[in-house]
Amino acid sequence: MSLVQLTSVDAVRVVTIDDPERRNALSWPLLDAFSAAIAEVAADPDARALVVRGNGTAFCAGADLNDLFGDLDRPVEVLRDHLLKVYGSFLPIRDLAIPTVAAVHGAAVGAGLNIALACDVIVAGPLAGFGATFSQIGLHPGGGCTWMLTQRIGSANTAAALYKGEIIGAEEGTALGIAQELVEHPKDRALELATQWAQRDPALMADIKRSVAVAATSTLEESVAVEALAQARSLKSEQFQAFAARFTS
Numbered sequence: 001m002s003l004v005q006l007t008s009v010d011a012v013r014v015v016t017i018d019d020p021e022r023r024n025a026l027s028w029p030l031l032d033a034f035s036a037a038i039a040e041v042a043a044d045p046d047a048r049a050l051v052v053r054g055n056g057t058a059f060c061a062g063a064d065l066n067d068l069f070g071d072l073d074r075p076v077e078v079l080r081d082h083l084l085k086v087y088g089s090f091l092p093i094r095d096l097a098i099p100t101v102a103a104v105h106g107a108a109v110g111a112g113l114n115i116a117l118a119c120d121v122i123v124a125g126p127l128a129g130f131g132a133t134f135s136q137i138g139l140h141p142g143g144g145c146t147w148m149l150t151q152r153i154g155s156a157n158t159a160a161a162l163y164k165g166e167i168i169g170a171e172e173g174t175a176l177g178i179a180q181e182l183v184e185h186p187k188d189r190a191l192e193l194a195t196q197w198a199q200r201d202p203a204l205m206a207d208i209k210r211s212v213a214v215a216a217t218s219t220l221e222e223s224v225a226v227e228a229l230a231q232a233r234s235l236k237s238e239q240f241q242a243f244a245a246r247f248t249s
Contacts, residue, residue: 004033005055006040009191011048011198013041017115020056026111027067031089034115038092048198048205050096051190052119053103060112062131068111086111087143093118094144097206099197103190104128104179107167117148117178120209121193124179125186128170136165151216153177204234 005016015037017024024030041047054060063069068086072079093100093115102108102119109131116122116130132149134141141162149158153176161168161176174182183189197205207230215223234240 002033003027003030004037006037010195011046012051012191012194013044013047013049014051014053014191015041017052017054017060020054020058022064023056023058023061023107024054024112025061025064027064031068031086035089035092038090038096041098042092042096047098048202049098049194050093050100050119051103051187051194052093052100052115053187053190054106054112056106058106058112059102059104059108059128060115061107062110062112062133083142087114090115091118091144097209098202099194099205099209101190101193103186104130105186107131109133109167111143114143114145114148117145117152120212121181122179123181123183123186123190123193124170124174126170126182126184128173128179128182128186130168130173130178131166132161133165133167135162149178201234201237201239204237207233 003017003019005014005018007014007016015034017030017034019025019027019030041050063086070082074082090111099121100119101121101123102116103123103125104116105125106127107129108116109129110133113130113132132141132145134145146158146162149161153161157176168176168178170179170182173179181189211223211226211230214226
């Protein structure tokens with residue numbers, strides 16, 4: 001049985017981390033299956049949105065340390081290259097042109113938190129927990145955690161969270177901006193959002209996603225230039241021209 005399930009609901013693709021007995025802890029077999037699922041979504045011309053979720057009580061309890069990190073006596077440079085390979089198994093979520101949403105119903109810890117952060121939007125449930133707990137175990141954050149958290153909640157909040165190394169609960173995580181919604185049934189809500197997004201023009205949604213990414217790291221002038229080209233393209237769309245026609249005599 002696969003540790004990761006890839007299913008479809010119309011144009012929405014759903015990736016489910018499925019090792020509930022181990023609280024979806026990340027082993028190499030699981031990460032290989034996860035990476036393959038994301039690659040399959042990326043190559044799917046009919047995919048319009050993606051939901052990432054976990055089976056069982058946890059979204060993802062983080063890395064299986066023994067399996068994932070291997071021999072800790074290797075030189076630092078070798079360990080660095082090994083870790084970059086680990087990161088490369090889930091960070092391609094960020095490269096998808098389609099909108100992505102993580103449904104976090106339980107614990108998302110360490111690398112599991114990174115998987116959620118790699119999605120565009122996070123929907124949390126009442127029992128969600130966001131665990132940037134690296135410092136508690138003497139480990140520096142990895143997998144893009146510092147960058148992705150800073151993008152969501154700012155540098156001061158990120159520093160505070162990483163220094164403490166504590167689990168952030170659902171309400172606090174939503175108030176900070178880690179999650180964008182807090183609902184009773186996050187898996188249902190995530191699918192609802194993804195279904196809504198999937199009904200929109202895929203070229204428009206891809207351009208919006210790219211514009212947001214540019215805006216996060218660019219000047220106003222650079223962002224406006226990207227917006228202007230994308231908005232000019234959207235003026236040609238059938239949907240917008242039909243809308244505009246309602247205002248012409």
